[in-house]
Amino acid sequence: MKPTRIACATALLCLSGAVTAQTGADAPSEQQKLQKVTITGSSIKRLADEKAMPIEVMTAAQIRELGVSSADQLADLLSANVAGNTNQVTNNAVFGTDADKTLGGANFANLRGLGPTGTLVLLNGRRVSTHGMSGGSVDLNAIPMDAIERVEVLKDGASAVYGTDAVGGVMNFITRSDYQGLSLRGSYSTPQADGGGQTRRISASGGVGSLARDGYNLMATVTFDNNEILRGTDRPWATGYQPDQYLTPDSTSAVHANMIAGSSSTTSAVYNTAIPAAGTMVGTSGDTTRYTNLNLLAIQGRCQDIPNQVPLAPNVQIWDLFGYTKANSQYRCTRDYGRNYMLRSPQEATNALVKGTFNINDKHQASLELITSDVTNRGEYSPLQVSSGNTTATVNGVTTVSNTHLQTSSPHYLNMRTLVGATQFDPTKPIAYRVNFLNDLGFRIRENNTKNLRAQASLEGTIGRFDYSVSAGYGESKSSATLISGFANTRKLVNLLASGKYNPFIMPGQTQSAEVVAAFEDMQMRGKIYDGKTSVKQFDATLSGSLGKFMAGDILFATGVNARQETYEFSGSQNFLCVDSITAATLATYDNTALTFGCPGNTSSPTLSRDITAVFGELVVQPLKSLEVTLQVRHDQYQQIGGTTNPKVGIKFTPFDSLLLRASANTGFRAPTAQQVRQGVVVSAMTGQFRDPVLCADVNNPQDATQCARLSTPYATGGNPDLKPETSKQFSVGMVFAPIKDFQAYADYWQVELDDRIRALSITEMVSNYELFKDNFVRDPATGVVRYIQAGWVNAAGSKTKGLDFGIKHQMTALGGKISSSLGGTKMISHKERALETAPMREYVGMWSNTTLYLPWRLNASVSYRTGPWAMTLSGLYRDSYEDQNRGPTAQGGANYTSAQPYTRTVKSYSTFNLVGSYSGLKNVTLSGSIINLADRQPSFTWHNVDSASGAGWDPRVADPRGRTFMLSASWKL
Structure with missing residues (x-):
């Protein structure tokens, strides 16, 4: 002092x-x-x-x-x-x-x-x-x-x-x-x-x-x-969105959903979707960046037209350690969850x-x-947030497939090729997205x-x-x-998303249909x-x-x-x-x-x-x-x-x-x-993204690109x-x-x-100090991908x-x-x-x-x-x-x-x-x-x-x- x-x-x-x-x-x-x-x-x-x-x-x-x-x-x-x-x-x-x-x-x-x-x-x-x-x-x-x-x-x-x-x-x-x-x-x-x-x-x-x-x-x-x-x-100062001071929310979901690029893996939940794995160019300004995430409001500079929604990473350089780049961040919105915190x-x-x-x-x-x-x-x-995907399940001996990607037949489908000139966007394929249910389910109380x-x-x-x-x-x-x-009841939520009745791309001033509102209340x-x-x-x-x-x-x-x-x-x-x-x-x-x-x-x-x-x-x-x-x-x-x-x-x-x-x-x-x-x-899932310090040590030349911005990584406590x-x-x-x-x-x-x-090891601490805790990262012997992280009480x-x-x-x-x-x-x-x-x-x-x-x-x-x-x-x-x-x-x-x-x-x-x-x-x-x-x-x-x-x-x-x-x-x- x-x-x-x-x-x-x-x-x-x-x-x-x-x-x-x-x-x-x-x-x-x-x-x-x-x-x-x-x-x-x-x-x-x-x-x-x-x-x-x-x-x-x-x-x-x-x-x-x-x-x-x-x-x-x-x-x-x-x-x-x-x-x-x-x-x-x-x-x-x-x-x-x-x-x-x-x-x-x-x-x-x-x-x-x-x-x-x-x-x-x-x-x-x-x-x-x-x-x-x-x-x-x-x-x-x-x-x-x-x-x-x-x-x-x-x-x-x-x-x-x-x-x-x-x-x-x-x-x-x-x-x-x-x-x-x-x-x-x-x-x-x-x-x-x-x-x-x-x-x-x-x-x-x-x-x-x-x-x-x-x-x-x-x-x-x-x-x-x-x-x-x-x-x-x-309180005006209680916000997680203060980019002038290098603070922005670390969340990839938004009320107006973010579209997600597909994967080259046929087993992935986002395989074969409208945005290809390599991304798509946007507009005719000469920008050759292949964007892997798109949000119409973000492209229009209107993320904040929806209350508590903000641009994801206007200072992307301070977030690059988390796996955020111009390609996956510039055209995404996020939710200022710090603003709503108690x-x-x-x-x-x-x-x-x-x-x-x-x-x-x-x-x-x-x-x-x-x-x-x-x-x-x-x-x-x-509030809850979820990424769409292909969900196959056997219930009572009956195998069902619930595709929660937004299908081309949905009235809420947004053709980003015609709307914003997304050249590689394929309007014949479904859209994978990540959405936040703030306006649908409200806060978890x-x-x-x-x-x-x-x-x-x-x-x-x-x-x-x-x-x-x-x-x-x-x-x-x-x-x-x-x-x-x-x-939410998990099955009812999946069924609603798969029905195509839910609009993940809600625009400012819009509301869901009465049927959808009732479905959320029921779940x-x-x-x-x-x-x-x-x-x-x-x-x-x-x-x-x-x-x-x-x-x-x-x-x-x-x-x-x-x-x-x-x-x-x-x-x-x-x-x-x-x-x-x-x-x-x-x-x-x-x-x-x-x-x-x-x-x-x-x-x-x-x-x-x-x-x-x-x-x-x-x-x-x-x-x-x-x-x-x-x-x-x-x-x-x-x-x-x-x-x-x-x-x-x-x-x-x-x-x-x-x-x-x-x-x-x-x-x-x-x-x-x-x-x-x-x-x-008990096994839980991380919030925000996880960048694997081994498989994505270099974000520009990763061993496995899917591990540079991984969502919902499981951990055990x-x-x-x-x-x-x-x-x-x-x-x-x-x-x-x-x-x-x-x-x-x-x-x-x-x-x-x-x-x-005796203390409880936190996930943040373990990820931030990987070399110290690398033995707690349980990996798949064949792929090297982290299966889960062992946290919890230790001497x-x-x-x-x-x-x-x-x-x-x-x-x-x-x-x-x-x-x-x-x-x-x-x-x-x-x-x-x-x-x-x-x-x-x-x-x-x-x-x-x-x-x-x-x-x-x-x-x-x-x-x-x-x-x-x-x-x-x-x-x-x-x-x-x-x-x-x-x-x-x-x-x-x-x-x-x-x-x-x-x-x-x-x-x-x-x-x-x-x-x-x-x-x-x-x-x-x-x-x-x-x-x-x-x-x-x-x-x-x-x-x-x-x-x-x-x-x-x-x-x-x-x-x-x-x-x-x-x-x-x-x-x-x-």
Whole structure:
């Protein structure tokens, strides 16, 4: 990061401060500070103001002051949370790996960029059932934010305390426990720009009984949320067609279909068609190019006369690595699918909590907690597209041939010889074409629903001079996916195309006949496609206290046991046989009433149950008054996987009152999820074109010209039963400096080394790095043609990550009130990773990736002013620039790239400010108003399209697409 950028960022954010600043009435009293509590990352009850570990604490009031209303927004705000495919937009794909298809609608945390499965999410210090379909991580939608009292984020490994998942860190959501009274709260937000993106929330909370006075407390909260969809058409910058910046869609289909050249192979689906294999010249201008693809609107320069349709490759030189040339691209239209991409998901959610806490006597307390949520959201995806062909099938013993090429007898036949002077066009032969069904079937829309339930009973207190805690609980998550529209019955689609009634060459302003419109409606496949369920049964018991004086202080200890049973089951596709391509073998083999084109097919995963038992211990000693040493160790025994022991040592050294030094070293362990191990294998098809780096190494002199722009190349994904657990080694060292009252600065250096890291190999990554993954390209022994590409889960050898967390917070009395400000951030020093054991380590910090973006700098800040009933907070965030997607020869496998266009570019940094104000001068009423994205900053441009990662021309892993947004809320409390 350049010094000028640091200066700008500091000036930008010094107005505000780290999210952890405690303001006004939210600051804990001295009595609260001296209360013994269990701190996240430890099993010992002790004073709440300990700073032996790097923990970030945010109260509910502070979270609201930052304009945050959901757990996923809170995770994005954390500088330690790295941008990845972890939110509803980035992971909600209809195509891609099995993991993508089962994550629809979920939001996850991603501390340190080690993946959602490397971040442990707790509720009141105990585990929550993972997402019902993915089975890997806790869906943040399940967290009842209006019932949360505070959030503690441990930015250090904690496998020695909590076991698996706690490699990147821990997010512990802690609910209110002694609430009294009745409160109602409502909020509404809307972007300033036209379109969707509005949100609504209504919540109610009530509680009776005081633990101190009455010996009991009963409380309940319920929240209703409604979020409207925001589409790419609502934002002018959300488009995949920006040729002036070298971004155009990589798709070969259009609403007005593209005509395809025939093949010289008699077995090809496009053999013996109107455009010969060698192509045809067009017009009389002297152009001798033999064009292999034709589109009447493209030749007339009218692609964009049909909404969302654009020229294919006006900058063909930037696409030549994908096999695009003047001959196959100049006279083709395509669809700007990035324009129609979903920017924010529509969602309806209900969260509820009921909690009872009872003092058995002055030494023992019991509690029972019940939490439930119901979240429904929708995803919109690219419409279906298909190439015509000769389809021969045997169904019920009868052989049929369905020729979906447009026949010369069709009233929709376009004679390109007479229309545009296509010299070699043969009007006596049928036309092969590739069409997109945007106007016929619409978007593919899938609805996701997740229901969560959690019941937890606890008993805690003191026996003699020891503290104890015993707890038992059950949690489950049930998820389902339902096809709403846009998915076609394969046989009915083929029959319609073969009938000649469908017009693939629809002109601007034209519509299909009523009969064709009815046929498309009749072929819609709707209904629940699959569901999944996870559950966790858990029991834990802890005993802690003092073993007496030793050297300079008490020896504190904790010991305990933990046992849990985790289950996972996934139905796979029900009532739908999903296919990505239409072949004779497909039509002949499968039941045509269920055969569905373009749906997200997943194979079932058998019901898997595994038991985990653990014993753990913790010891804190003080060799000197200024020195504290913490020793932790935990042994976990995993059914079917084996045992693991993970120790941790922490040191806190206070040479004088104003300075605290801390350090820790530990090991970690993460077992593969059931989905990663047991998911069945499913075959999908690539979107866009595939240029074979062997058979078409030189696009001008290929070994096999049919492999230069291949469509719908199949690839296989699924579970890997040979996966091994991930293991980690971690280290951190830091300081807290507080030279004066109400001022504190901290800094922590940390590093994490992971071995046998589990990751899903993406098709884009494998094609872009062919030499590394060439063994995964399964070829036909006779022809050398790629039969399919083996993708999916692997142990990816390892990664090394290191960085620096830092922050400053300050409080003072000025201007007739109290001002609290701070600045916090993370400097990612390095993240090196290799995809295979034989591959070299590759640096990812500041580099584009289709999965996780390791930005060099992430800064968050806020400044709050409170006087009487008035309060105001200005907060800001800064996300650093990074190198955009590599479009050069190394990335795409080209050997002789000579284009004058750049391979890479820099994506500009992104920063926004939020302003939140409130007034509580009315009896029992508080009014609040917010302006999110005060300067109306639009996302930084990136030239990647949705084929590589979510977003077209922008990146939802970094930016908020809403623009300037206004929010009003009112609360009433009795």
